[in-house]
Structure formats: structure tokens, C-alpha cells
Amino acid sequence: MRNILIAIDVDGSPSGYISWHNHFQNKSKIRTLKPYKRNERFVVQRMEMLAVYFAISDNLKAFKKKLKRKDKKKIIVIRSDSKSTIEQLNRRSKVKDDIIKRIYNSIIKIVGKISCTLVFDYLRRTSNRAGKILELLRKETKYYNVSTKKKLTGIVVE
DSSP states (O other): OOEEEEEEEEEEETTTEEEEEETTTTEEEEEEOOOOOTTOTTHHHHHHHHHHHHHHHHTHHHHHHHTOOSSSEEEEEEEESOHHHHHHHTTSSOOOOHHHHHHHHHHHHHHTTSOSEEEEEEOOGGGOHHHHHHHHHHHHHHSEETTTTEEOSSOOOO
16 A cells, blocks of 8 residues: 655744645645733744634645545644644643634544545754745745835834
8 A cells, every 4th residue: 555645844934924834735825913011921832823724724725635535544744844843743741821722623523524544743944935935025024024025224123
């Protein structure tokens, strides 16, 4: 029996951006969400969990299409550079925040629609394709005001 392996890297930023990269289709997406307040508890973990949610929901149609074959073992690997998010998704640590619990429950609900083995795996930050996409975005917006499209000097716009 042959395997179908789909790997997706995810990353989230407290400044309001999340991204994912599907290695199987060589496709990426950046989403802009309302940023959380600075210094609020669990901000980074919420954005990381949202990145996982949107990676799965945005690719759900592609998953179902690719995973129709019954003679193959289907494995989807969601990779993140957030150890706490991976530990929560693998049920190794408890989800402490109510918002993260709601996102987590939504992920579990969506996963129930897919008949496959879903693996949540830790990935070093330097190897995370989605993280690199957000890093490039951060560098590009560092010198430009997104709303006015004007060049700024020494001011970081987030």
C-alpha cells in the first residue's frame, strides 16, 4: 500500500497575520486578522492555533479530493514552530485559554470530516516555510505604511 503524504507548515504573528504553505500543492496563503492587544496573555498561541485552523479549513477541499483513493494510506502532517501549540493539539498539555479551547474544538470538528491520519509535528523556526513568508511580509511592511502606500523612515508599521 502506498502512502499519500501532505505536509503543511503554519505560522501566526501577534500583529494580525497568519500563513500556511502546502508542500504537496506548493501553494501558500497569508491571511490578515484583527490583531490582538499587545501584551495580552496567550496572543501568540491564539494566532498559532488560528493558523492551524485556517490551514486545515482552507485546504479541506483539496484534502478530500486527494484523499478519495481507498487503496492508499493517507497522512496529513501539520507542522508548526510553536511547541506549545503542537503539544496542545497532540493532547500532551492542557489548553488553558477559553479562546484557544474554542479554536481547538473547531479544529477537532473539521478533522472529523477527513478520513486520514492527521499528525501535528514540531518544526524548527528556520525550516518553517510559512514563518519565512511572514518574515518577508514583516520586512516589506517595515518601510511602507500599508494604508497610505507611502515610504516611512525608521518607523515599523505593524
